[in-house]
Amino acid sequence: QTLVSAGGIFELGFFSPPGGRTYLGIRYAGIADRTVVWVANRNDPLVSTPGALRLAPDGRLLILDRQNSTVWSSPAPTRRITAGAVARLGDDGNFLLSSDGSGSPQSVAWQSFDYPTDTLLPGMKLGVDFKRRLTRNLTSWNTPTDPSPGQYTFKLVPGGLPEFFLFQGPKKIYASGPFNGAGLTGVPNLMSKDFIFKVVNSADETYYSYAITNPQLRSRFLMDGTAGVVQRYVWTNGQWSSFWYYPTDPCDTYGKCGAFGYCDTTQAPLCACLPGFQPRSTEQWNLRDGTGGCVRTTNLSCGAADGFWPVSRMKLPEATNATVHADMTLDQCRQACLADCSCRAYSAANVSGGINRGCVIWGVDLMDMRQYPAVVQDVFIRLAQSEVDALILSNRVLLHGDFAWSTIWTAVHVDELG
Numbered sequence: 001q002t003l004v005s006a007g008g009i010f011e012l013g014f015f016s017p018p019g020g021r022t023y024l025g026i027r028y029a030g031i032a033d034r035t036v037v038w039v040a041n042r043n044d045p046l047v048s049t050p051g052a053l054r055l056a057p058d059g060r061l062l063i064l065d066r067q068n069s070t071v072w073s074s075p076a077p078t079r080r081i082t083a084g085a086v087a088r089l090g091d092d093g094n095f096l097l098s099s100d101g102s103g104s105p106q107s108v109a110w111q112s113f114d115y116p117t118d119t120l121l122p123g124m125k126l127g128v129d130f131k132r133r134l135t136r137n138l139t140s141w142n143t144p145t146d147p148s149p150g151q152y153t154f155k156l157v158p159g160g161l162p163e164f165f166l167f168q169g170p171k172k173i174y175a176s177g178p179f180n181g182a183g184l185t186g187v188p189n190l191m192s193k194d195f196i197f198k199v200v201n202s203a204d205e206t207y208y209s210y211a212i213t214n215p216q217l218r219s220r221f222l223m224d225g226t227a228g229v230v231q232r233y234v235w236t237n238g239q240w241s242s243f244w245y246y247p248t249d250p251c252d253t254y255g256k257c258g259a260f261g262y263c264d265t266t267q268a269p270l271c272a273c274l275p276g277f278q279p280r281s282t283e284q285w286n287l288r289d290g291t292g293g294c295v296r297t298t299n300l301s302c303g304a305a306d307g308f309w310p311v312s313r314m315k316l317p318e319a320t321n322a323t324v325h326a327d328m329t330l331d332q333c334r335q336a337c338l339a340d341c342s343c344r345a346y347s348a349a350n351v352s353g354g355i356n357r358g359c360v361i362w363g364v365d366l367m368d369m370r371q372y373p374a375v376v377q378d379v380f381i382r383l384a385q386s387e388v389d390a391l392i393l394s395n396r397v398l399l400h401g402d403f404a405w406s407t408i409w410t411a412v413h414v415d416e417l418g
């Protein structure tokens with residue numbers, strides 16, 4: 001027996017992968033593929049079947065085994081449950097317990113969308129709800145036939161600017177790039193014709209969510225435990241086709257070029273040092289291992305003899321430990337960076353609509369940068385002024401007549417005046 005959503009798009013029921021364990025899950029109903037998109041009891045499989053799903057009088061959903069023992073229970077409901085309470089599977093794939101049966105947002109006592117498994121469906125949130133103390137992450141299945149948690153997790157790491165990380169166990173292996181108000185700076189093709197995404201970053205919650213403009217389209221975002229990648233699939237011509245996946249290329253590997261290094265797929269070797277920096281170990285660098293990163297060519301003075309050099313085509317450095325001042329102008333940001341000896345770089349915190357707002361200050365090593373063909377936003381790297389002068393000079397020679405020259409020079413010139 002299954003529960004089928006009103007439009008026949010999803011169904012909820014028990015399923016038993018090979019191995020003798022049974023789970024309650026949600027899967028597609030209207031298409032030939034029966035991919036499971038959510039599992040209730042991934043940590044608590046049923047071993048004696050048949051199983052039963054019951055709505056207890058206290059408002060908890062229970063999974064009972066053959067002996068009527070509870071093997072899984074939803075948390076205590078957050079609303080007072082009335083006799084009219086109803087649990088219903090929606091056409092969006094959300095299994096929702098409404099305290100009064102109305103289904104209104106105010107009546108939600110529990111919903112499967114708050115407890116993602118390995119799949120993000122349109123309308124689900126990936127992130128942290130600070131008010132409700134909910135962490136919504138995607139954790140891979142252990143194996144294709146075992147829904148228990150596997151080694152890969154894709155999740156938000158809060159702090160500074162929001163950013164999503166792919167972890168293999170405790171190790172970061174990929175990062176989306178910080179959110180700068182306009183996009184995730186490491187996911188250049190996040191936006192497309194059929195998808196709308198949003199990143200919300202407020203005091204109450206921080207999350208990523210996406211919607212599909214074409215209601216006929218089926219799409220899922222999967223933490224794939226076999227390939228170790230996050231994939232967005234769309235259902236076309238009777239099969240799932242991969243719309244994109246990350247990490248995609250070697251430059252997506254987290255921290256590929258170490259501190260103050262950046263990666264560029266169009267150059268060999270892939271790793272280079274930021275202007276004003278040199279490889280920490282030339283030996284290691286020559287062996288094409290950039291993870292040791294880069295060190296300054298000239299030390300900072302920590303005073304007036306420091307300046308800034310803008311780089312503009314970069315995935316922003318990891319900013320989870322950076323400090324964000326939402327109300328500062330870019331000029332105030334520069335002053336704040338100069339006044340703080342530990343500041344290594346600054347940038348606008350929000351460039352939505354092409355307008356610089358706020359300030360982000362990196363008091364930590366600049367990690368996980370890569371270069372893109374298109375301008376992302378300016379990051380101002382703190383250098384000894386003598387290095388800045390040398391860079392201005394060499395760029396005048398190298399980029400003479402080029403549009404890039406005038407942008408770079410203008411930015412530096414403003415800095416010199418400011």
Ligand SMILES: *[C@@H]1O[C@H](CO)[C@@H](O)[C@H](O)[C@H]1NC(C)=O
Nearest residue numbers: 052054064065066067068069
């Ligand atoms: C389990 O509960 C159902 C419904 O209350 C009841 O009909 C059934 O006999 C019970 N089974 C056992 C093994 O106790």
Ligand SMILES: *[C@@H]1O[C@H](CO)[C@@H](O)[C@H](O)[C@H]1NC(C)=O
Nearest residue numbers: 115135136137138139153155
């Ligand atoms: C993912 O979120 C769940 C709670 O929803 C939590 O129990 C688990 O520890 C999280 N996993 C990671 C790796 O953060």
Ligand SMILES: *[C@@H]1O[C@H](CO)[C@@H](O)[C@H](O)[C@H]1NC(C)=O
Nearest residue numbers: 180181200201350351352357
């Ligand atoms: C960025 O600025 C715009 C315009 O003021 C605002 O609507 C948006 O909420 C800001 N985004 C973040 C993440 O602060």
Ligand SMILES: *[C@@H]1O[C@H](CO)[C@@H](O)[C@H](O)[C@H]1NC(C)=O
Nearest residue numbers: 295296297298299300301384
């Ligand atoms: C630069 O700073 C490092 C670390 O503080 C120090 O070891 C080194 O001697 C300094 N170099 C110069 C040229 O002052």
Ligand SMILES: *[C@@H]1O[C@H](CO)[C@@H](O)[C@H](O)[C@H]1NC(C)=O
Nearest residue numbers: 318319320321364365366367
């Ligand atoms: C950020 O801070 C955390 C906790 O102090 C630390 O483990 C991590 O390495 C830091 N990350 C960076 C990029 O500095």
